[in-house]
Amino acid sequence: MQLQLALDLVNIPEAIELVKEVEPYVDIVEIGTPVVINEGLRAVKEVKQAFPSMTVLADLKVMDAAGYEVMKASEAGADIVTVLGAAEDMTIKGAVEEAKKQNKKILVDMIGIKDIEGRAKELDALGVDYICVHTGYDLQAVGQNSFEDLTKIKRVVKNAKTAIAGGIKLSILPEVIKAKPDLVIVGGGITGEADKKAAAAEIKRLIQQG
Numbered sequence: 001m002q003l004q005l006a007l008d009l010v011n012i013p014e015a016i017e018l019v020k021e022v023e024p025y026v027d028i029v030e031i032g033t034p035v036v037i038n039e040g041l042r043a044v045k046e047v048k049q050a051f052p053s054m055t056v057l058a059d060l061k062v063m064d065a066a067g068y069e070v071m072k073a074s075e076a077g078a079d080i081v082t083v084l085g086a087a088e089d090m091t092i093k094g095a096v097e098e099a100k101k102q103n104k105k106i107l108v109d110m111i112g113i114k115d116i117e118g119r120a121k122e123l124d125a126l127g128v129d130y131i132c133v134h135t136g137y138d139l140q141a142v143g144q145n146s147f148e149d150l151t152k153i154k155r156v157v158k159n160a161k162t163a164i165a166g167g168i169k170l171s172i173l174p175e176v177i178k179a180k181p182d183l184v185i186v187g188g189g190i191t192g193e194a195d196k197k198a199a200a201a202e203i204k205r206l207i208q209q210g
């Protein structure tokens with residue numbers, strides 16, 4: 001089980017400072033969608049330049065023209081690029097093809113998908129690297145989470161790695177760990193804490209304990 005730190009509400013210098021603080025505990029650093037909207041792929045480039053050995057994920061949430069967008073994110077230094085599960089199969093195929101060409105990986109975000117099991121099966125067959133269940137901020141605000149969806153995809157996904165994101169913090173981490181995703185994505189559960197290093201260290205410790 002790996003830990004991905006999601007950076008959503010920072011600018012580039014703040015992102016670099018934050019990664020410096022928690023680097024030993026984090027396997028993947030996510031340049032979140034709001035950061036890419038505010039700063040562009042420059043954010044991916046500068047974080048990768050600052051931490052060349054760190055795996056960097058660009059949370060582009062690609063919905064169309066995936067070949068081109070995955071290529072641009074790869075050129076900026078992204079190791080993993082996100083595509084939405086709701087995208088057309090042609091788009092998913094384009095993303096997978098380009099990622100293979102660039103030696104990168106595709107994480108599919110299942111946000112907004114109703115038939116989680118059915119779509120996860122299809123995406124798995126299309127050769128994506130990760131399938132991620134995700135409760136976005138808008139549904140977190142009304143008390144939802146993705147535990148049940150994680151159990152559902154774990155039943156049907158044979159090849160891809162499974163991931164979970166959305167509102168994960170220390171208090172609910174034991175429940176997440178029980179479901180055994182390959183990747184746990186944490187944003188506010190680290191960045192919103194006064195002692196970010198301690199939060200990241202404790203989350204990593206529990207994840208490694210399994």
Ligand SMILES: O=C(CO)[C@H](O)[C@H](O)COP(=O)(O)O
Nearest residue numbers: 006165166167168186187188
């Ligand atoms: O992709 C996202 C929002 O769309 C976030 O990066 C993801 O939800 C993780 O952040 P948090 O742990 O704060 O919910």
